[in-house]
Amino acid sequence: MSSKQFFRQQLPLVLVFLFFLSLISVSKSDELQPLLKFKSALQKSNTNVFSSWTQDNSNSICNFTGIVCNSNGLVREINLPEQNLRGVLPFDSICTLQSLEKLSLGSNFLYGTISEDLKNCTGLLYLDVGCNSFSGEVPDLSSLGKLKFLNLNNSGFSGQFPWRSMENLTSLTFLSLGDNFFETSPFPKEVFKLEKLYWLYLSNCSLEGPIPEGLGNLTQLINLELSCNQLSGEIPGDIGKLKNLWQLELYSNFLSGKLPVGFGNLTSLVNLDANHNNLQGNISEVRFLTKLASLHLFENQFTGEVPEELGEFNDLVKLSLYTNKFTGPLPQKLGSLADFVYIDVSENFLTGPIPPDMCKNGKMVELLLLQNRFTGGIPKNYVNCSSLIRLRVNNNSLSGVVPAGIWSLPNLSIIDLSMNHFEGPVASDIGKAKSLAQLFLSDNLFSGELPTAISGASSLVSIQLSSNHFSGQIPATLGGLNKLNSLRLDGNMFSGFIPDSLGSCISLADINLSGNSLSGNIPASLGYLPTLNSLNLSNNNLSGEIPTSLSSVKLSLLDLSNNRLIGQIPVSLSIPAFIASFTGNPGLCSPNLKQFQPCSSDSSTRHHLRTLISCFTVGALILLVSLAGFLSVKLRHNDRDHPLKPISWKMKPYHVLSFSENEVINAIQKDNLIGKGGSGNVYKVTLADGRELAVKHIWITESGDRKNCQSSSAVLTKRNLRSAEYEAEVATLSSLRHVNVVKLYCSITSEDSNLLVYEYFPNGSLWDKLHICRTTEMGWKLRYEIALGAARGLEYLHHGCDRPVIHRDVKSSNILLDGDWKPRIADFGLAKIVQAGGGEWTHVVAGTLGYMAPEYAYTYKVNEKSDVYSFGVVLLELVTGKRPIEPEFGENRDIVCWVCSKINSIDSLRDLVDSTISEALKEDAIKVLTIAIHCTEKIPSLRPSMRIVVQMLEEADPSKLTNIVVDKECQNSLNERLKNTGRFRALEFES
Template identity: 30%
Template sequence: MDIRIKLLVMLNILVLSRYIYGLWKLRKITFHYDAVVYLQALMDNWKNTPPSWVGSDPCEDKWDGITCTDSRVTSITLASINLIGEISGDIGQLSELQTLDLSYNKGLTGSLTPAIGNLKKLSSLILVGCGFNGPLPDTLGSLPQLSYLALNSNGFTGPIPASMGNLSKLYWFDIADNEISGSLPVSDGPTPGLDLLFNAKHFHFGKNKLSGQIPSKLFSSKMTLKHVLFEDNRLTGTIPLTLALVQTLEVLRLDRNLLSGDVPSNINNLTRISQLFLSNNKFDGPLPNLTGMEILNYLDMSNNSFIPSEIPPWFSSLQSLTTLMMQDTRLQGEVPADIFSIPQIETVVLRNNQLNGTLDFGASYSTSLRLIDMNSNLISVFAQRGTYSADLILTSNPICMETVATEAPYCDPGTESNSSYSTPPNNCIPATCGSDQISSPKCTCSYPYTGTISFRAPSFSNLGNSTIYTSLQNSIMISLESNQLPVDSVSLAHPKKNSDDYLELTLDIFPTGDNERFDRLEITRIAFVFSNQTYKPPHAFGPYFFLAHNYDFFSDAPKGKHKSISIGVIIGISVGGCVLVLLLVIAGVYAYHQKGRAERANIKNNPFDSWDPDKGSGARPQLKGARSFTFEELKLCTNNFAAAANIGSGGYGMVYRGSLPNGQLVAVKRAQQGSTQGGHEFKTEIELLSRVHHKNLVSLVGFCFDEGEQMLVYEYVVNGTLKDSLSGRTGIRLDWMRRLKITLGAARGLQYLHELADPPIIHRDVKSTNILLDERLTAKVSDFGLSKPLGEAETHVTTQVKGTMGYMDPEYYMTQQLNEKSDVYSFGIVMLELITARNPIEKGKYIVRQVKEAMETGKDLYNLHEILDPILGLSSQQLQGLERFVDVAMRCVEETGIRRPKMNEVVKEIENIMELAGVNPDVESTSTSESYEGKRSSHPYLNDFSYSGGRLHSDLEAK
């Protein structure tokens, strides 16, 4: 007895475990289906998505730019592929997303959806160089894993959300080159601020409209910042003393603001700084003493009103200086010669000051000197010691006003020019290329990926140093190769300093081998190297950003390689030719003996081959009420398939309106070449359709399998699709009672298919475009091209999921196991369409989720007022039974089929709703709406696109 009890307990535990596992697996399946639905909704908002985005599963079908882990979308990287559109709120439903990079797509516009805050696992958000605008959503601060945020070079407006202070893992924060305004937020009690970003290394906030003072609280010894780039804003007040506490700082740009007062005396505590920009402000205190900043390369304090002073001796102690920019800083006295002997000094600009006396380079001035600009000072003597290679400018000094010196080269103001450097060819002669092609450094013609790479704070100023560009070029190439990208070579050209003192270069990246073009995946991967800062330039170049140009030369075809034919191949072909002659002789004998077998096989493969419709001979289809038409008969009834009779086209082919000799109007679906199916399949389909006879199903009148043609002939339904009426295209006004009757009619049609057809049938593509309305607005379910007999569907796992996204049963989508409850799910979506007149997926919102969210409040009419079709009215008296109607619809769209009702239960529920509303469910309308104008832009048989096996195809396409 004890053993039995133990066995029973173990059995119960096993059953319970399997049940829990099944629920977990089904939940996982539902999540995956939802992800696909929302990814599809994103795609619907975008143009120019990759051609590889076909198939029902982006993970299994390996969509370009989509990375999955355990069938969950974890990364979307679609940089630089010319996307056009907006980011819809559906992005927030991809709960496993970790990386989103849509950089260099200028056609991406609109605001950044607040739904981005739902991506709790997002670590990288990269939208560099797009066309986004509007304020930064406060929800950005609710991304606990976010470590990399690059939103630069867009049109974002409004303030920096204080909530950004919650991003404890953020290390890269780039919002430069936008229209961001307001002050720099710091924490205040429960309100977070930027001062809490202790792990941040980069504050790139330049080229915005930030205003107000730099808060003293912003900086502390806990900060680990390397770059503080606040250039070209509207910041006022003084530099806070707390800035000197950030001992990790390497680059500081506060130039082009409205800062005033003294530069803090403790700024020289920042001994790791290599680039310091304080120019173009309103500083009016003494020159700061920078003694101790031993690795400072670039110093620019130009255009400030410092207290007049002589050039301080500590200038010459900055032995790492390459660039000294002190234009218009009220300097006076003689220029000390030891400035020019700093070992790496390249540029000294001291123009527009009060410097006087003798200019003397000294006996050991640096050979690195390239520019000395003393324009507009009071220098009267130049003590020249031999020859010098630097460009010396003394224009508007007394020395150049003397008659003797006016012809001296240093009195010629000249023009500041940028370098004409470009990467030289690699020991070859540049190729002559066609339109839009460029000769690479290896002298091959191709279509390179191009863009501008900008360095925000380079440590040098000599733009003519080719060695430094060679170093940069090599580092880029090494980075691309280490990421296993198909790059043959890179070239740099046209280095220049722009108005922001950024160093800009044109970058061309050439495809590898014999390939002339990159495909989209390759471009996206290359772009990610730069947008994600995977590429690290040599230290001398400092922080950078890359802006790609449009790439219009994608090659998404497989890339073959052209090879010359070797001697071995030629010999092989010759030997093969001899063998081929012998084989032809043998094949001739064999073909003679197989002729009879081939003829028999042809008859077998073409079941109509020996069938004479008049005599009933051959393998005649078992038709019930449908007839066979000859090609000539249908040609005659459609006026030779005239253009005037053409009422549209689809993936299956063209559809024509025809009139039979007895006056019956028909719709003839004529398959185009390439879409025709095998004879057996076509025969099976028409046999299935010919058995379907119900007033709520569109009737098959006949077919044509003649002269290589495959055509289906249906009854012509005059008032088009339910979708057309809901959208207003037909002019028919559908009030609540008419919608109830249409719902009941369509439900009865599906009930017939599931229970009374012989054999029972699963429709597999129920949607509002496959429900037609006749002259009495009687609903007729149509288009059985994807249908399957119930027994066959239940005993086999389908190899290809078919249906329409938004209507498709998620359980069927993931398990590929089809049953009649899949039709029930789709019908539930149609019911929601009937009350909202909205698409299942519209503007990135899924209708099921919308209704669920609205119902959570539980108010009058389930709080659906915002999404109900306005034509219906908004009062409970006008919409009697609406809440019960919604209850039925939501039961139909349950996640698991076992929890959904059968169609006969749905029919009974709708009948009860109609009776409670005072309507007899068995009395049909006698006429259409008085507002009906009889004008339609499309025919009911030409439905919008469905989703079959992961690829879009017309609803006309047969199964």
């Protein structure tokens, strides 16, 4: 064959080849523009990602960051997860990429709606846009029939659940639609047609009603998550067909009934979590699930014994069965075959001894057995459990001497042995427990002296040793515990003097030394504790006069009764609320309390003279010790009773300002002082234009620490606390913008001081109006408006910021009232911004006694629900007019316990309402009382969010003509609480 003939024969093939080459070239060129449009929509959020996406690079789109091409050089994948991308996705361009099979944009900040253009991406096999901030409904996905992987989780979608799209996606193997704001809908049966699914995540997406039969069709499932919905009824019987299931999460629903027969067929199950439902019966089916590593069935109604077979499981490391009705002993081999990490079987009826080998492999971090009927002692080999962080066995029938090594375990943060029959001493080795924050030994038979070495446990926040047989003197070394917040030694046999060194425990808020044999004077140093909130020294043999320093402390509880005190009761403490605080002291007198003898002029003169001599003596000693330091400080710093000089000050504005720093600084004078706190003074500043400001002056040097009786280490600690408090408040407040959150105008700083400039509140705080200067203006309608406004402020902090802000010190004294009585949430010195993960771990008990949520003592992880509890206490104050802690509540009881003890009918609720509230409005107050009860649930997950609280309060508006008393959840919560207290009578709530 000649070359010409060959060329003629091959020419058509060559032309076809060249034609296809040209098509590919055109197609590659066509794909550049959609990519550049994609870049244009998002590039401002992260220029680094798109630096390679340029027009000049048009021949190499496959080299663009995040782009993967197929063999023809066409875009097959866009992979840009977790790149901080912000903007609206241009699906009209993206879906012109005809070879696109994978679009992975999860965990960014994409927003806006997803357009209907998505239906044109018909070649997609993989779509992940989860963890973004979209709005609107999920578009119709039925045309994406090739999809195998679909993740729309936690992306802000709303509207109807997209079940109609699902039934056509029969190729799906991975489906995640959870954590979105869909309208409430029944469980989508259409999902059961997707028989290739191995992963199904439908948690927290507003599903309600029963799970229908058909679940057993999904035999390929290894993960099934349906938690945090409103699912009810029994677990479907055909669930036992899912023999490949590795993880099953059904928690936080309303499921009932028993574990179905055949549940034990899930032999591949490793993680099972069905907590917080209403499941009942025994858990004998669990004994077949031998591969379990974690088993969480807490907060249900399970009964019967814990299967003995659990002790034979080789992989079980986490067991949580608390708040059920289990009986009998725990398997004695429990944890002996695995690296056991965690056990919580609290609040059951379990008996017998503590299993001895749960920490055999030295990995256990939490041992929580509280509120059962365990007997025997703490196994001796637990002294080798150096990994242990939390040990709580309180409220059992345990006895014997605690093994000495337990006290010094290096990582232990809480020891709770209270309400048992333990005896013997606290070992001196407790000083080696450097991580120990909470020591609870109340209501036992402990004896001997409290070791002085306890000061070595420098992380201690709470010491509660009430109702034991401790004797000897209270160690003066306690003064070295700078983090100590609560000290309760009442009901023992301590003798001797109260250590003056307690005045160095600058974090102390609660002191109870009542019911001992203490003698001598009340130390004046206690009056200098900046956060002291409760002081009970009753039923001792204390003598001398009440120190005038206590006059400056804001106390919610003061009890000095039944001692041998003499002299005049300080004027600021001579108020009706404190009458019972001084009874049983015949030597006391008062010029204005009729229950006490009047003070003669001689006794008054002697009182003032003794005070003057005492102050002079202390002052002279201080002067002799610190003269050199005082002089050097005096040369460098201005007297704080005179105007501050502006030379070294720097102003940082957070709003548009009409004043200068000089105008503020010159007004920081003694005459303008309106308040004192632990971190500094507060001044009222009147500007030239007549506007008024409040200025918090925070000292950060030793020159500002006027309590010179404190040690240098205490001063240093206080300075660090103040610096941290200042930084927390500025960081939080400077970015907040809400009508019910206090406005921070600016900060003014120097080398040794910080000024925070706020709007001024002429009506003070809610605490002042409710408990100090009660006014007839505080009728129910005003109280309601204050409650609603404060709730909206907290709702903004929890739900309206980029990341939720946990206030951590919500109380009535931190709710300020402007000239129109509008409330503002204030004082953010303890606030925390929630990081990814949804909670904050703290080893310091933050907050104020009476307002703190119970989980502070149970877990160190706090979240927004801790604020909800504190706000519930504020609501109780508004309704009842009572303080969070009152002597009438009884020992170790607060307003929440008191209210719970009083409710057994609608009439009893009416009796709780403040008597100054008119009869016509008491029904409205009861509505808010029931909301408060809901907010103060013991279990955080049962409390409503602040968004729901606002909605409930809006429904309780006294100006509305409505018959709604309280929402259904709150009604059920109240009824359940009445059942639990044994005083249940059906309450007739109108609906």
